[in-house]
Structures are given as structure tokens and as C-alpha cells.
Amino acid sequence: MTSTVSAMQRRDDRPPFEFGYWLQTNVLSLGKIITLLLLIALNIWIIGAGMQANPLTTTAVIMLWSVFGGLIAYNMVRHNHVHGTLREVKVRIYTSLHGALVSLFLLVVLGLALYAFVRYVTFWPRWEAIVVNFRLLMVGRYPRALTWRPVAAALFVAALGVASLLTWGPVSRRLFRYRKVMIGLWLASPIILGIILYGVGAAYDAPDAGPLGTVNTRLWGGLMLTLIISVVAIVVSFPLGVSLALGRQSHYPVVKYFCIGYIELIRGVPLITVLFMAEFMLPLFLPGGLTVDSLIRVTVGFTLFSAAYLAENVRGGLQAVPRGQYEAAYAVGLNTYQTTRRIILPQALRAVIPAIVGQFIGLFKDTSLVAIIGVFDLLSIGRAVLGQQEYRSRQAEIYLFVGLIYFVGASGMSYASRRLETRLGVGER
């Protein structure tokens, strides 16, 4: 009741129409959004022009402006002119003058960074370097006439992803019965993708080659290659890492010490060393004449490297599961395998999702190291583009573009991990 009364009072107290008040209330309307966007655009335009004419003075003006703006905002919030969400912001940020100053400083820094970025993106870049070399950045030196094959592969994966979302997602319960088909398709997808991308039969440029003639992996590159290496390494290293973590706790000394030895060995050397080993030393160990594709060697190197780190992360999770869980599981008659599979691993893995995803994000970005053994991933293709005479000075654009792709991939994983945590967090004690 009281809240209704105060709301009514507030409505009565409200002046008929006041521009500043209208902007501050947190009810969003189309008119307000457009007004705000126009204001922002106007500011950017004014500041942009000022910056070109006299950067130093303009920067000083912006900083002063921010400080005053922040103080005004602080005062407004303090005197409860702002309601709802902004009020929560107030509680979080403006609980003390100290906090207010830190927030203000950070806001100014953020504002300047944003400003510099927006200014750069609006006025300077010449994106032709990327537009012209887009195909190169995406698929590397994959034959131009066969570009449809990577596109088909991407569409296939996208379709599979959408179908999975429909099957497991909240759209319709009925679709859930197709889950076995979906699992089958996912299991078959490496072969299908292999056929689409690598092809079958004669080389693509041989006279008797069909539309699916083989394309040597030396011609693969760009984003496609980065994605292949990281996805395969992530997918394969996960079960491998979990097995190593479990093996490390095994009662069988041979299994236990093998796992410990493996994990410590891999963790003791840099990734680059592992990659060099995979590239140059692996062939020496293989029986004579047998050669393994360079791409496979690199991917195996990444997988083995990632598995060792993953094992240590999972071990942390295993140690976080209380002893009572093992005891309860054994007491109801579950055997060791069932206990691990149904009781221990679900809890252990849930506890270390952030660590595991963090590691996968690291792996995704570390794929750029393959450049040193001559595999053309996204970043090295970018560098190759910079080697072209006419785009020599387009570093900013290229690195911005490449960085953006990595950022989208990494933050996508990060987002997925948070979603997963929330979903699995149900009923946490």
C-alpha cells in the first residue's frame, strides 16, 4: 500500500514537462532513444571536429566535461531524482565519495577510449584491404573455384547447431525424440566435413577430378583453419583431460604414474616446443615412409597440450567433491564407474566450468602460434595480406579485424560458459 501512495505522490510532485527529467526517468520510449542517439551523434561530431583542429584543448574540455557531468549525475542520484535501475547503479557505485571518484575516473578513461575508437572507426579506416582479401582471410589459399565447399561445410555446421538447439532447447518437447539422430549426425560430422573440405579421389586440379577432388591441407588457411584446429583440439582434449585427471587418482600405480608423468611433462614445456615436436620429431618416431598430414600433427600437438592442463583443472574439481558423496554413492550400491559417471564428474565438472572455458579460450587464441611452423591460420594470413604492396600500411584495419574475430569467438565461449553455469547451478547447495 505504502508504495502505491508514494508512487502517487511522486506523480503529483512531478512537474508538467521538463526535458532533463524526461531524459532521466528509466521508461524507454522510441522518442527518447532517438533523442539520445541524436545527442550522442551530435557530441561525437562536435568533439571529432574539435579533435582534428586542436586535440589538446579538446581533450581537456572533454575531461572537464566528464567530471562535471559525473558530479551532476552523482548529485542527481543522491537526491533521488533517478528511480529504478539507475538507483541500483547508485547503490553500487555512489555509496561513498571515494567510490564516486574512482568511478568517475574510470568513466572518463572509458569515455576517452570509446571516443578515440569511434573517431578512428568513423573517419580513418580503409577497409578495402579486408574486403579484397576477405576470401583469403576466411579460407586461405583454398582454390577459388571450390570456395563453395568451405561455405557448404559452414552451412552444414550451422544447420546442425540450429537443429540441436531445436532438439534440446525449450522450443518443443516433441523434437526431443530426435536426439539420437542428432547425436548420430554430430558423430558423423567429422567424416562429412572431411569429405566436403578435404574431398575424395584425385587431386582437385587433376584432369579426372570430380567436384569433390582432394584439396591438400597445405592450401587450407585463415579462419577456417583456426576454427578447425581449435574445435578439434577442444573436443578431443576434453575427454582426454578428464581421463587423465581420473587416471591420476587411480589405485593402479602404472596408470597413476603414467598420468602424472604425462601431465607434468607436458606442463613443463612451452606450447611452441610441443608444436615443434609434433612437426619435426613425430615423423622420426613413425614407421618409415608413413607420413602424417601437417595439419593433423599440429592439431594433435594442441590436443595433447590442452589435455594436460585440462586434467589439472578437472583434478581441482574432483578434489572439491566431498567424501560423503562417494560414500553415499557406494552405500546405495553404485560401482566405481557409476559413481564417477553419475555422481562425481557432474559435480566436479560443474565446479570447474569457468577454469575449463578459460583454458579453451586460451587455446583458441593460442592457435595463432601455428604460424611459426608454417601453417597459415587467421593471424598469419592477416600478416600475409600486409605483405601485399598496396595494403602495406593497413596494419590497424587488419589487426582490428582479426582481433574482432578472436574477440567474438572468445566472448561467445565466455557467454556460453556463463549460461551453462546458470543452467547447471539449479539446486546448488
Added chain:
Amino acid sequence: MPVPTDAHKGLSYSLPNALTTRRFLESHSMTIIENAKDMIVCRDVQKWYDEFHVLRGISTIVREGEVVVIVGPSGSGKSTFIRCLNRLEEHQEGDIIVDGIELSHDIRNIEAVRREVGMVFQQFNLFPHLTVMENITLAPINVRRWPKDKATEIAEQLLERVKIPEQAHKYPGQLSGGQQQRVAIARALAMQPKVMLFDEPTSALDPEMIKEVLDVMRDLALSGMTIVAVTHEMGFAREVANRVMFFDQGLVVEEAPPNDLFNNPQEDRTKLFLSQILHH
């Protein structure tokens, strides 16, 4: 179980009610129990934690349908003993035979015993990532290989029995301690065990929740389940136990029907212990 028709002859007091009749008779004459088969047989069970001799030769027989309550000071080995009965702890000397199966290093024997023995823990130890229903049906589905429908049906009956049918789809973290412990009892019962072990089931509970758990345990005892319970609930022991064992320093100091042991202890150590827990 054979019930001698003349078992109550010679008793001068009146019997409380039909349900408790059998227990009442048993706790005063022990006739029925002596005719029942041996469910748990322990012969000179000994166990060490490194140098510490925690069980120093326990010998006892628990008959089918018997309710045995174990009391004793902390560190007396009572929890260790009850955990040896389903091999959560390993004994080093002596024999433990449960339902005719000897607990040895043979994992098949251990798993066979664990299928027939339910256990309830002080800290509940429910599986926090599974719903109440999943907690209960997990073992029947995976160990007994029951179809899901059957397991669910039985789980519903059990939840009815422990009086929380409406909580089936919650997670353990959303329940009170007393409710969690009742789910833990239902989970143990879902395997249709022949013996139930209770390891201080009410010690971690708030006082007002102890009763709801004891009620369930009492019903269970009256239904004829073989029970071995470590507990300090003397009311429970008096009411349903056939026998109370007093543990101290890894030995059974004294064992007797509850009324005899509580009212007329023979050993000094028992008297001291009882005076301390009864007059605090």
C-alpha cells in the same frame, strides 16, 4: 518370520496397540528374535587407524527384524563399526558376514552387500545436482536395472511414506535438514534393502526437525526392518530397540534390552556414561 502364538503368555502388563505389539514383545522377551535368521554376524572384528586400535574385537549377531541401537562416547568406534558393516571402512581382522555374504576384498561381495544394506548418514549426503526423485531412483535404475516407470512409482510411494510427496522435483539444497534426511532414508529404502544402517541420523539437525526424522525411523522399525543405528536418541532406543549396545574404546562394554541397560546398567562405565547423558 515365525511368530510364536504364545509369546505374550506370562506377561502381566497390557499391550499398547496392535502395531507395536510385536516390538513390545520382542523387547521384553526376545523370543521372536531368537527364532529369526542371522542377518549380520560379526566375529572378533578389529581395525586400526595406523597405530590407533579403534575396534578391538567386536562380536555380535543381528537377527532379521531386530533393531539394535549403538550408544557410546565419541571416539568409541561406534561409527567406524557401523561403517564396516557395508565396507565404507575396511576391517583388518575378524569376519563380517551380512545376509550370508562375507565382506572380503572381493569387490563382487562388497557390491552385493551394499545392494542389500541401506545407509543413512549424519550429513545426509544427498546428491546436490540431482532432484529428490533422481536421488531416489538413481540406484534402482542403475543397480537393480528397474525400468524408470517402476522406479519412479516406488519412489513416489517412499516419498509418501516419509511424508514429503510434494518435494519430488526439488533439489536437495531447497529442502530443510529434516526433509533432506527423510529423502536420504527414502533413497536408501528405494533399493529395498534387508538391513538399514543409521549413522547418527539426527545429530546434524535442528531440534525441531529431529522428531520428523525419528517418526520415520520409528515407522520403519515397526514395519519389521532390520536396523542398526548409532544414535543418542534414548527415547527412540527405549521405544523400538530390541537391544542396546554400549561401546567404549573399541569394545562392547555392555549389551541388553533398552529398559535393562538404561534402568539397570551392570558396568560402571555404562553407569557413568548414562549419568552424563541423562543429567546434562
